[in-house]
Amino acid sequence: MKKIVISLTLFFFIIVFVISSLIPKEREESKLNLLKEKIAQKKAIVHHDHSRYDILKKKFNSPKEVTEACMTCHVEEAREVMKSNHWNWESPQYIKGRGVVYIGKKNAINNFCLGTEGNELACAKCHVGFGMTSSKTFNFKDSTNIDCLICHDNTETYAKAPEKGGAPVATLDLSFVAQNVGAPKRTNCGVCHFFGGGGNNVKHGDLEKSMFEPNKEIDVHMAAEGSNLTCVDCHITKEHNISGQMYSLASSNRNRVYCEECHTETPHEDGILNKHTLKVACQTCHIPIYAKVNATKTFWDWSTAAKLKNGKPYEEDDADGNHTYLSTKGSFKWGKKLKPEYIWFNGTASHYLAGDRIADTTQPLILNPLNGAYSDLDSKIIPVKVMITNQCFDPVYQILSLPKLFSPTPGEGAFWTDFNCLRALDVGMKEIGLPFSGKLSFIETKMNWPVNHMVSTKENSVKCNECHTQNHSRIAGVKGFYMPARDSNSIIETAGFGLILLSLLGVFVHGIVRIYSSYKLKKRG
Amino acid sequence: MKEKIYIYRAFERFWHWMQSLLIIFLGLTGFEIHGTISFFGYRNAVAYHNIAAYSFIVLIIFAIFWHFATGEWKQYLPTAKNLKAQINFYLFGIFKNAPHPTKRIVLSKLNPLQKLVYLGLKLLVIPVMVFSGLIYMNYRYPQEGGGVEGLNIGSIEPVALFHTAGAFLLLAFVIVHLYLITTGTTITSNLKAMVTGFEETENNEETERLKETENYNDNKQLSEVTNG
Numbered sequence: 001m002k003k004i005v006i007s008l009t010l011f012f013f014i015i016v017f018v019i020s021s022l023i024p025k026e027r028e029e030s031k032l033n034l035l036k037e038k039i040a041q042k043k044a045i046v047h048h049d050h051s052r053y054d055i056l057k058k059k060f061n062s063p064k065e066v067t068e069a070c071m072t073c074h075v076e077e078a079r080e081v082m083k084s085n086h087w088n089w090e091s092p093q094y095i096k097g098r099g100v101v102y103i104g105k106k107n108a109i110n111n112f113c114l115g116t117e118g119n120e121l122a123c124a125k126c127h128v129g130f131g132m133t134s135s136k137t138f139n140f141k142d143s144t145n146i147d148c149l150i151c152h153d154n155t156e157t158y159a160k161a162p163e164k165g166g167a168p169v170a171t172l173d174l175s176f177v178a179q180n181v182g183a184p185k186r187t188n189c190g191v192c193h194f195f196g197g198g199g200n201n202v203k204h205g206d207l208e209k210s211m212f213e214p215n216k217e218i219d220v221h222m223a224a225e226g227s228n229l230t231c232v233d234c235h236i237t238k239e240h241n242i243s244g245q246m247y248s249l250a251s252s253n254r255n256r257v258y259c260e261e262c263h264t265e266t267p268h269e270d271g272i273l274n275k276h277t278l279k280v281a282c283q284t285c286h287i288p289i290y291a292k293v294n295a296t297k298t299f300w301d302w303s304t305a306a307k308l309k310n311g312k313p314y315e316e317d318d319a320d321g322n323h324t325y326l327s328t329k330g331s332f333k334w335g336k337k338l339k340p341e342y343i344w345f346n347g348t349a350s351h352y353l354a355g356d357r358i359a360d361t362t363q364p365l366i367l368n369p370l371n372g373a374y375s376d377l378d379s380k381i382i383p384v385k386v387m388i389t390n391q392c393f394d395p396v397y398q399i400l401s402l403p404k405l406f407s408p409t410p411g412e413g414a415f416w417t418d419f420n421c422l423r424a425l426d427v428g429m430k431e432i433g434l435p436f437s438g439k440l441s442f443i444e445t446k447m448n449w450p451v452n453h454m455v456s457t458k459e460n461s462v463k464c465n466e467c468h469t470q471n472h473s474r475i476a477g478v479k480g481f482y483m484p485a486r487d488s489n490s491i492i493e494t495a496g497f498g499l500i501l502l503s504l505l506g507v508f509v510h511g512i513v514r515i516y517s518s519y520k521l522k523k524r525g
Numbered sequence: 526m527k528e529k530i531y532i533y534r535a536f537e538r539f540w541h542w543m544q545s546l547l548i549i550f551l552g553l554t555g556f557e558i559h560g561t562i563s564f565f566g567y568r569n570a571v572a573y574h575n576i577a578a579y580s581f582i583v584l585i586i587f588a589i590f591w592h593f594a595t596g597e598w599k600q601y602l603p604t605a606k607n608l609k610a611q612i613n614f615y616l617f618g619i620f621k622n623a624p625h626p627t628k629r630i631v632l633s634k635l636n637p638l639q640k641l642v643y644l645g646l647k648l649l650v651i652p653v654m655v656f657s658g659l660i661y662m663n664y665r666y667p668q669e670g671g672g673v674e675g676l677n678i679g680s681i682e683p684v685a686l687f688h689t690a691g692a693f694l695l696l697a698f699v700i701v702h703l704y705l706i707t708t709g710t711t712i713t714s715n716l717k718a719m720v721t722g723f724e725e726t727e728n729n730e731e732t733e734r735l736k737e738t739e740n741y742n743d744n745k746q747l748s749e750v751t752n753g
């Protein structure tokens with residue numbers, strides 16, 4: 001008896017010790033609180049008041065005059081802007097197997113409005129400059145073409161005019177805007193980045209107008225009742241080079257923004273969760289759904305475009321007011337509250353560039369394959385929005401063909417005014433200097449849009465068994481490794497369950513026979 | 526004449542029941558981690574499995590100590606003698622109310638089949654579970670810089686497969702074991718023995734003789750001693 005008591009107490013103490021050493025400490029909360037304090041201090045910095053400068057008080061007759069006024073002080077800044085992607089619409093990127101190429105809006109192909117070349121007058125609404133009628137003729141060396149206000153206007157009144165090559169609307173009080181400049185606010189970034197692809201949330205899915213004033217459910221970082229961060233709080237900018245890049249255009253693993261910069265690589269109280277961070281990006285668990293408020297475009301079929309009613313283009317909308325058909329663009333599908341798809345990613349990407357021969361036209365063409373694998377030490381699992389499009393391709397030359405889309409004057413072959421596919425393709429391909437056979441076919445293309453925003457509260461993050469499960473695991477398609485619950489070995493499963501079944505059966509039969517025979521023995525005996 | 530003999534000592538009984546609880550609990554949480562059942566919630570299952578696993582290891586260390594300190598380890602030395610008779614008993618004799626071919630006594634509390642199975646568990650299955658489990662808990666993905674290189678594992682798959690296979694074996698063992706408890710002299714005598722330490726048996730001359738002639742703790746000739 002004494003021995004039982006002694007060993008029981010001993011064991012009890014050991015268990016208490018083990019459990020207490022495993023119980024999570026309050027570390028994480030304090031870490032997060034420190035971070036919040038740091039952010040609060042940063043917010044207290046007051047920005048420079050520009051309204052006291054006389055040169056900004058005069059009446060400006062053109063936006064260029066504002067830029068000139070800015071540059072009386074900010075000479076170096078102008079040079080910096082002219083080195084930036086926002087200005088150049090391209091940047092040197094290294095693509096494995098291809099070398100260094102210059103990629104950007106200028107020449108890249110996407111599966112939304114396909115390409116900017118030949119359509120600059122419309123597309124340049126989102127260029128930090130004035131007067132871009134063509135990226136070939138635009139003077140990238142003339143600093144008076146810089147549009148300072150689109151990023152630095154703090155009045156929320158500055159706006160660019162549609163289809164004017166980047167010029168602001170004519171009725172603005174430029175003097176008022178110029179006196180009220182400051183660091184970019186969410187609105188400055190959002191007017192372009194939330195509306196890419198020609199409408200709210202068309203492209204990204206995680207960047208849209210609800211992010212101007214999100215609540216905590218939409219985005220913990222930008223919510224007013226949260227940290228109330230602006231875009232540039234995370235996208236830290238030095239010398240007008242804004243950190244962060246989008247793999248629709250970028251290829252190299254550089255200038256990226258990482259959650260870890262603030263949160264460290266081991267932000268959790270739970271060691272097992274911290275172990276995940278080596279292979280799983282923060283976004284994967286902390287952005288369970290995107291397009292939380294408004295739908296994002298998920299599918300685009302160019303092949304149905306150009307249908308006319310009574311000789312006139314028309315549109316059809318869904319219940320939320322999203323276009324489901326436009327004569328100019330074809331048919332669309334939209335999605336709201338979407339679960340991302342998941343993919344290994346090491347920070348490098350490849351790109352389909354205009355004129356690249358498509359090797360296998362029976363498979364969907366991925367326009368921006370993201371590189372990565374389990375075995376690659378730099379890779380993590382990231383969430384992506386996959387955009388699928390049925391787009392024009394030339395079956396003879398086996399290249400994607402790009403139509404001329406926009407022109408202010410009818411008769412120049414632009415698709416959106418003339419609705420003649422073949423002519424638009426002919427003109428479009430000529431403008432970018434590529435051949436067109438005169439034949440039109442369609443091919444399915446895919447693009448990966450990494451999802452990085454709309455971070456949910458930690459209570460709403462992805463639960464263990466949304467991935468660790470045999471049925472419909474979120475990462476069912478992410479291959480190359482063994483994951484408990486998702487994976488098992490069919491031989492061991494069959495043998496194992498077989499063994500269990502046999503044991504149960506054996507025990508059952510043995511028991512029955514025993515009961516029966518003892519009953520018989522008793523009767524006999 | 527009925528007689529009570531003392532078979533399982535206090536620590537042994539404590540160890541046995543702790544072990545059975547832990548194995549069943551590890552099995553439950555383990556198969557939740559494996560995706561077979563869902564009961565505790567995945568995250569809890571992982572946390573509980575880890576805590577139970579460490580407790581299990583502590584218990585095993587104590588048990589090893591005890592087995593060597595008392596010499597009880599010799600109980601598990603396998604013997605071919607009567608092995609066939611024991612198998613025959615379970616397959617045929619038991620239905621005819623035949624006597625157990627091997628009598629339980631303090632010096633030889635396990636029948637030859639038990640010896641073999643328990644030795645297999647102790648030397649093979651449990652160590653496989655502990656070591657694969659420890660690796661599963663503490664391995665690292667290959668990474669640059671820092672840490673113990675030796676714990677870098679490219680794929681946890683083989684480790685997980687051994688661990689899963691072992692879990693199936695243990696589960697099967699538990700099922701059969703639970704049933705075999707009922708095959709003692711009476712349905713409950715085995716259970717009572719593990720609870721109280723005392724087993725009620727028919728008086729047996731040889732037991733008496735052994736008890737008289739042999740020292741209670743001197744187990745030297747243990748492996749030879751089996752009744753039939």
Ligand code: HEM
Pocket residue numbers: 484485547548549551552553554555556558559560571572574575578579581582654655657658659661662685686688689691692695696
């Ligand atoms: C000291 C002994 C043990 C240790 C250290 C251990 C440790 C582990 C660990 C670390 C895991 C991986 C899940 C996780 O990360 O928490 C695991 C999984 C598992 N354990 Fe154990 N365990 C032990 C004993 C057992 C026992 C006795 C059983 C069954 C009776 C068992 C059944 C399982 C099963 C079925 C899995 C899931 C395997 C898979 O699907 O990959 N474990 N164990």
